Amino acid sequence: MTPPLAVAVLGASGRMGAEAVKAVSTAADMELVASLGRHDPLEKILEAGATHVVDLTVPDSTEANVRFAVEHGLHAVVGTTGWTDARRADLAALLERHPGTGVLIAPNFALGSVLASAFAATAARYFESVEIVELHHPNKVDAPSGTAVRTAELIAAARAEAGVPASPDATETCLEGARGADVDGVRVHSVRLRGLVAHQEVLLGGAGEQLTLRHDSYDRASFMPGVLLGLRTVASRPGLTYGLDGYLELGR
Numbered sequence: 001m002t003p004p005l006a007v008a009v010l011g012a013s014g015r016m017g018a019e020a021v022k023a024v025s026t027a028a029d030m031e032l033v034a035s036l037g038r039h040d041p042l043e044k045i046l047e048a049g050a051t052h053v054v055d056l057t058v059p060d061s062t063e064a065n066v067r068f069a070v071e072h073g074l075h076a077v078v079g080t081t082g083w084t085d086a087r088r089a090d091l092a093a094l095l096e097r098h099p100g101t102g103v104l105i106a107p108n109f110a111l112g113s114v115l116a117s118a119f120a121a122t123a124a125r126y127f128e129s130v131e132i133v134e135l136h137h138p139n140k141v142d143a144p145s146g147t148a149v150r151t152a153e154l155i156a157a158a159r160a161e162a163g164v165p166a167s168p169d170a171t172e173t174c175l176e177g178a179r180g181a182d183v184d185g186v187r188v189h190s191v192r193l194r195g196l197v198a199h200q201e202v203l204l205g206g207a208g209e210q211l212t213l214r215h216d217s218y219d220r221a222s223f224m225p226g227v228l229l230g231l232r233t234v235a236s237r238p239g240l241t242y243g244l245d246g247y248l249e250l251g252r
């Protein structure tokens, strides 16, 4: 019989970490061997005999946590935001020196969100204008969301490949921030509102028509199937995978 995956959750007292602790604890093929908070030494992971790490911490901590995991040959599933191009490049280089180890960085674990971003990238090839509105709870520390950044990157790449020009925009005078952030040429607007969890709309405009692709996470339970899928898959995918779409067969 295959032994259960020995999983350590980092950020275990946080909103996502607490949900991941529940999900891993109730998965028949996993054992939660360690739960770490901000003040716990990372050595706890090794003492507990973990083979897999889930990082759901904060942008300032995640890079050091994941580097520690990789340097000790542990596979990592990472939901924390803040993984810039430069940070991912450094991590990919580290992984080359640890060839059997896998890391998944997933800006969003909700399957519906991953699908919505993929649909948006497909649709963006056919519309003149595209903008993103992301809406989150007001305790979120980063803006724009990691999901919106990833969606904008996918959209920009698809439009570049199809030769679609920049979205038209005649703005000449503008209060700072009024047109949102520019991510690879795609405007991203961030709303923070009590009562929300995690939501995103991609607005696509053409002559006389609009297509809106919206995804809503009403509960953090929505992220858990993706976390578990990541844990079950990561060891068989050495190196760095960016986006849960890398583990799904979306083209079929």
Ligand SMILES: NC(=O)C1=CN([C@@H]2O[C@H](COP(=O)(O)OP(=O)(O)OC[C@H]3O[C@@H](n4cnc5c(N)ncnc54)[C@H](O)[C@@H]3O)[C@@H](O)[C@H]2O)C=CC1
Pocket (backbone or CB within 6 Å): 010, 011, 012, 013, 014, 015, 016, 017, 036, 037, 038, 039, 040, 056, 057, 058, 059, 061, 065, 078, 079, 080, 081, 082, 106, 107, 108, 109, 110, 146, 223
């Ligand atoms: N990929 C996805 O599907 C999702 C990703 N997120 C991201 O996950 C991250 C966490 O989100 P929340 O749980 O809402 O935040 P949170 O603030 O509720 O939780 C973060 C926790 O990490 C702890 N922490 C900080 N540094 C640590 C360290 N070095 N070791 C262990 N624990 C540490 C904090 O004390 C806190 O308890 C954010 O970056 C958020 O954007 C959130 C929801 C879904």
Ligand SMILES: O=C(O)C1=N[C@H](C(=O)O)C[C@H](O)C1
Pocket (backbone or CB within 6 Å): 081, 107, 108, 109, 136, 140, 141, 144, 145, 146, 147, 148, 197, 198, 199
């Ligand atoms: O902080 C959150 O809550 C979320 N963070 C991730 C992001 O920044 O995209 C994923 C999801 O949107 C929830």
